[in-house]
Amino acid sequence: MSNLSFSEIVHTRRSVRVYHPTDYDPAAVTKSLELAVLAPNSSNMQLWEFYRISSAEIKSQVAEACLSQNAAKTAQEFVVIVVRPDLWKSRAQANAQHVQNDVKSNKKNFTGMSRLQYYQKIMPLLYNNDGLGIRGLFKKIYVTLKGISNPIVREVTGADIRVVVHKSAALAAQTFMLSMVAEGHDTCPMEGFDSKRMNKILNLPCKAEVNMIISCGKRLPEGVYGERFRIPLEEVIFQR
Ligand SMILES: Cc1cc2nc3c(=O)[nH]c(=O)nc-3n(C[C@H](O)[C@H](O)[C@H](O)COP(=O)(O)O)c2cc1C
Incomplete structure (x- = not known):
């Protein structure tokens, strides 16, 4: 060293x-x-x-x-x-488990719940892509339309x-x-x-x-x- x-x-x-x-x-x-x-x-x-x-x-x-x-x-x-x-599901689950343990030990219920939803809802939305890119295409159309009125993360496809x-x-x-x-x-x-x-x-x-x-x-x-x-x-x- x-x-x-x-x-x-x-x-x-x-x-x-x-x-x-x-x-x-x-x-x-x-x-x-x-x-x-x-x-x-x-x-x-x-x-x-x-x-x-x-x-x-x-x-x-x-x-x-x-x-x-x-x-x-x-x-x-x-x-x-x-x-x-390809390991997104198990990693999201591990993070969700960590958040749940964190909430239990620190009683941070509010931030804990939104962090939990992040791993249970947002991560599957982002990472669950098919080989043909069809889901990615729908997500791209959705964020493009939503992005007209609000700032939004636009990198949502498998390639992203x-x-x-x-x-x-x-x-x-x-x-x-x-x-x-x-x-x-x-x-x-x-x-x-x-x-x-x-x-x-x-x-x-x-x-x-x-x-x-x-x-x-x-x-x-x-x-x-x-x-x-x-x-x-x-x-x-x-x-x-
Ligand atoms: C993503 C990446 C790929 C690289 N690939 C090679 C490589 O295949 N062969 C090699 O000799 N150097 C490779 N390098 C080293 C770069 O040539 C080197 O970082 C650059 O010339 C700057 O020199 P330094 O690292 O000594 O500051 C790579 C560097 C990075 C970041």
């Missing part, structure tokens, strides 16, 4: 493409995953899973599915972040839900990568991979999708490709 400040952690984190062959502590991943699940996520539905890949055999399959790119070839371990929109779950998973990914730096380790997030092959390697159900594959290890100096480059702040930060 390092003693870096938050700002130092952010400045130290780089995408690393070549890792030390032996220096590595898997406990850094254990700890960082415990923190990753604390990331903010849409409606607290937690429609994510994290697969640790450390066996030599599966690591080489994953590296191949990552197109044998440098960031994958020398990884000590991979963390594969997977989104599971895909974006929702990937957004939340990416926040967990970032929490994980920053924590890895705090633990004296490095990472590289990857979206350059064969999604079909990855689903097969992990034996995932068809509605699950790999959000990001994160290679883990400790950097070698040649593992960081050059100075950091960012577009000047005045070109990306605006005030209205």
